[in-house]
Amino acid sequence: MRQRLGLASCAVILLAATGDAGQGPTLRAVMRDKLTTAQTLLGAVVRHDFSQMELFARQLERIPYAEVVSWQAAADRDYVEHAVALLGAARNLREAAAARNGDAAVREYSALVTACTGCHSHVRKMRTISVPIR
Numbered sequence: 416m417r418q419r420l421g422l423a424s425c426a427v428i429l430l431a432a433t434g435d436a437g438q439g440p441t442l443r444a445v446m447r448d449k450l451t452t453a454q455t456l457l458g459a460v461v462r463h464d465f466s467q468m469e470l471f472a473r474q475l476e477r478i479p480y481a482e483v484v485s486w487q488a489a490a491d492r493d494y495v496e497h498a499v500a501l502l503g504a505a506r507n508l509r510e511a512a513a514a515r516n517g518d519a520a521v522r523e524y525s526a527l528v529t530a531c532t533g534c535h536s537h538v539r540k541m542r543t544i545s546v547p548i549r
């Protein structure tokens with residue numbers, strides 16, 4: 416019986432540890448979702464499918480600014496700028512689609528990808544220099 420209880424509490428601790436992994440899993444899920452949405456959006460942009468463009472650009476816009484910034488405990492200025500650039504490009508892309516402007520949609524899609532990669536390289540850089548020195 417004692418052993419059983421021990422196993423049960425182990426399971427509880429394991430569960431708690433997984434649940435306690437901070438923002439990691441949520442951030443991952445949001446990012447994977449963004450990747451899928453951005454890929455679908457690319458398909459719409461190259462096909463000049465304006466209604467799909469509006470739909471998927473709106474989905475990217477739906478992630479509120481406050482949430483984007485909360486992904487980093489201490490979001491610095493550059494991080495915030497990339498976040499703003501992402502939301503701005505998604506909004507502009509939706510507006511280009513509403514205006515049935517295919518060229519503008521391509522430009523905004525490119526700005527969107529630049530925001531993704533810009534933020535990611537910023538995060539990588541910050542990580543490299545935040546390694547604690549002992």
Ligand code: HEC
Nearest residue numbers: 443446447449450453486494497498501530531534535538
């Ligand atoms: C403002 C910053 C920012 C922007 C903009 C951004 N990301 Fe991310 N992304 C992150 C951070 C932070 C992580 C987590 C990195 C880590 O912990 O490894 C991440 C991780 C990811 C991952 C990996 C998820 C996993 O499974 O681990 C993918 C895929 C991704 N982002 C896609 C995108 C796409 C696509 C876009 C643009 C549409 C985008 N991101 C824009 C900050 C950003």
